[in-house]
């Protein structure tokens with residue numbers, strides 16, 4: 001009994017005549033519905049039987065199915081709805097990942113490789129000898145010094161440098177080939193390389209600086225890696241001190257803290273996602 005009365009009362013409120021509120025809340029009500037409101041002009045509560053008729057009529061007036069409704073909307077608007085994407089697909093992105101030696105560039109990139117298959121990780125050419133366990137074409141393209149210098153002469157490298165006595169460079173053809181296939185490109189370079197790439201690519205690429213949480217954490221990581229002797233460690237630590245000053249030339253800084261590798265990788269992924277969602281896209285031409 002209580003429910004029946006309250007239903008009737010709420011219908012009475014909604015159908016109260018000349019209520020600007022009622023008109024605003026129902027701006028696209030059909031004429032037929034307004035007629036129904038007019039039908040109940042009296043200020044006395046709407047009889048229960050009548051209110052249930054209103055609901056029945058409302059249900060019957062609804063189109064039979066979604067397809068019919070779509071067709072009727074198209075007919076009313078005078079054109080068919082377009083299923084093409086509203087926005088063009090994002091441009092292929094070039095992501096430059098850099099940071100001091102030992103900060104975890106290779107480690108972060110290895111994880112990214114596992115989580116994203118829309119990325120192409122450019123294989124750098126190097127004149128340094130292959131280390132045990134390394135694979136030619138996967139870790140690096142291993143070439144002789146002469147072959148490397150020929151690539152330089154033929155302008156085949158986007159950027160190259162002499163790093164700790166060995167040449168390292170980025171082959172252009174690889175980037176072009178994968179960008180044409182729609183891949184985003186990841187370049188892993190040292191700070192010097194990032195500086196050169198910024199000069200060449202400007203804002204057409206996104207630059208990510210990978211940092212450790214502290215100098216102490218970075219040194220501990222280098223020591224634990226056990227790939228450098230004492231003198232080499234001293235050079236890398238001194239260089240790292242200087243390199244931190246260059247963070248201002250990057251677009252993003254990602255802290256790769258001890259034991260927080262996954263967070264760092266997620267942050268790099270977020271940077272990529274945000275860049276892909278940008279209204280004004282970067283547009284790199286190699």
Ligand SMILES: Nc1ncnc2c1ncn2[C@@H]1O[C@H](COP(=O)(O)OP(=O)(O)OP(=O)(O)O)[C@@H](O)[C@H]1O
Nearest residue numbers: 101102103104105106107221225257258259260261
């Ligand atoms: N978040 C982390 N927590 C703990 N250890 C890490 C983390 N990230 C990387 N490492 C370790 O730190 C060491 C250095 O990492 P990595 O070799 O990836 O650095 P890099 O920046 O590529 O160095 P380089 O420029 O000298 O090649 C490795 O032993 C790696 O396992």
